[in-house]
Amino acid sequence: MLSTIHFLNIILPFLYLFTFAAYLHDFLQEKNTFANIKRIILFLTLTLNCFYLIFRTIEFNHPPITNKYEIFALVACTIAFSYFLLELLTDIRGTGAFIIFFSVIFQTLSSVFIEDLIEVPEILKNRLLGIHVISAMLGYSGFIMSAVYGILYLQMYRAIKKNKFGLFFNRLPSLEILEKLNYYSLIIGFALLTVAITIGIIWLPDAFPDFSYSDPKLITTGIIWLIYGSGLVYKIFSDWYGKKLIILSLIGFAAAMFSLILSNILQNSFHIFN
Template sequence: MGSFLSGEKIFAIVLLLFYLFTFSAYLIDVKTEIPRLTKIKRVAIFITLLFHLIFIFYVFTNRNHIPLTNKGELFSVVAFSVTLIYFILELLTEIHGTGFLILFFSLLFQVLSLLFLSPVQTPPSEIINSYIGIHIYTAILGYVGFAISAAYGLMYIVLVSKLKKNRFDIFFNKLPNLEILSKLSSTAFYTGFVMLTTALILGIIWLPRIFPERGFFDPKVIATLLVWLVYAIGALLNLLKIIHGKKFVYLSLTAFGFLIAASAVTTLLTSSFHSF
């Protein structure tokens, strides 16, 4: 068992190095104008994703359950999802200049995954239930959507600032236009919202069946419902055309800030049947 554990750790460390290399390539590409780097970083992200997929499969076969049962596994799946969604967006839009910011999240989650990667243990039988797997994964995709929306929102704010202050540097040149950034941010916002809504519905349906003794007043459930409510209000205001453009971007950033704060408070200050 010990050798398996160290094998996972080594695997995770190598994967982290892949993420570090890919992130560095994207970061350097923003600051310089080396044509070859565009190809290198695309190959790097593809290899990283491939390696990560192998890592997830390895963990799955090693632990004999879907890797969504503890923080270490979850953070790794989040890192993978963020990178995959960004890679698809890059292929579809041919926008290369935004990767470093998105991949920063991937790198961060992979670091967290390594820190929280716990030894092999048999997860509670309820969590092995595949429906719960869907609940967890849709929740992850929801948060990933919100994170990406915030990242593009941040780029929007940076670009607005550069345009207002006439700072036409290399980073300015690499950023896509305001309209695209706004669109990417709102698409990710709505994707995240739909995913989190699905996760919540599945959670509400399955909570009484799996944990009959637990109520809906669990701190994590309340925090998630509050987060959902903030995003729902934002979506409604946007659909009613009350807020849009720059204000909608600010809303996405504020909502994401609230999400982080709510997650931090419930994780650090309260106890919950949700282990993450």
């Protein structure tokens, strides 16, 4: 199994790159040469990525969440999975390149730096922790997608407003669709982050003796949750159109990135495992 894991570790970045290239080709060429093939390629890549994560879990006897490179492989998979689901549900195939790009980056970083970890703290083998991390990663994948669709919306909005009928105008779906994609990704991201936070609040105090509510990672995650949550409340209970929620989703994404960097700088968190 170890050789299979190593083989998948090598080919996965190339598979994501190939998938990304197929989506990018169709976007740039304004043609749907690979309309169905690219979806199949994405599905195969995604399946192999899932097998890779399962094999790692079995072989090393812990879910792949014990260091950032394992988590990167998980993030690459969750982003691709979220996009694949969204594409299946909406049949909008023109935006894949912008999302799968992130899977390429995360999987490449993971494949280059990941190591075979057999000995990890017992706490990291916990199944509840696995659900906590996976739901958090799926949540952040939702936020990444939401931010990408937000940027695409702003590009399209600008193109129409300024009457620039170029590549973006021709290839992107309508503004309303981009707004909906941004909104749905945000809802999914928010719901899954809520699940992750709930599990964390219930389970973490028991699992970690040095647990603290003033932990920087908990505070920043809370802020991110509040930013997205307030945006959703405004969207649902008042008439927020287009740009407002989109700008908020971009602020939320920037905050998430800031939180990630900050928590890696401040190493005194109980939330740092490597």
